[in-house]
Amino acid sequence: MSKLHAKYYADKMTQVQSAIEQNELVGEKTYRLRVAAPAIAASVVPGQFVMIRLAGTDAPLIGRALAVYNVTNDSTGTPTWIDLVYLRKGVMTETLANAALGTAVTLWGPLGNGFSNTPCDRLIMAVGGIGQTPMLTLGREANGSQSFGSPARENGWSQNVELIYGARKKSFLAGVDDFRAADFDVTLCTDDGSAGVRQLVPDVLAARLAELSKDERIRVVTCGPEIMMEKVAKVCAEAEVDCDVSMETPMACGIGVCFSCVAKVRQEGPEPWDYKRTCVEGPIFNANDICW
Structure with missing residues (x-):
């Protein structure tokens, strides 16, 4: 493992304790949780995440x-609340789903590198399962309807924003109204x-x-199941289109200490690949760099 470069340190994160203000069912086994976390809300950029317990x-x-x-934002326009969407699956999310309003949670973040705001004519977000979760903020930044980060990043960097969103069945599609209200072109599968x-998301993307x-x-x-992202990456490579992936490897610490979330990533040098910590060197990677 190569030495972790300073730009990947998690030294800009904030740890906060806050009470759950909303914890609503928004799809089958899918919940949206809201907490007040102004320090995180003010600095987070699309694609970043928090750790919660x-x-x-x-x-x-x-x-x-x-x-x-x-x-x-609050009434003064100050970023105040963050929403987290999660699938009830496993001990932690089962506990969250059963948590009453007012229950105290600890969060640390924002973490990870986040998506770049590289200009383009058309941004297509191809997601499956619970992979839609980082896309509302990204699409809003892209179409200029919201700014993120401190200092605020440039927004309005894409002329068109599309979402291709797939799930097992209709009941698992969560947040569709939010994406449509944000003025994205939405295709469901x-x-x-x-x-x-x-149809499957990669096939819909290829046709598009x-x-x-x-x-x-x-x-x-x-973002979504790894097998779906691998196929999306292949579609984009064949079409010679830039593609970034948001890896969903399981994490324990979120700050690069525990090595539980590594992914095989191609690199230059004597070794063709190395393990990279998804929590600090990701979760966003160029699709061509991942050893699927």
């Missing part, structure tokens, strides 16, 4: 990494055809890329 207890002991789904088209002009600067970002 229940405060004052060691059961469960290990926190859970959750992408920041949304940032909401389900395994059983209960919503949208009965084939019909778009080759003169457009197209950028694809993807």
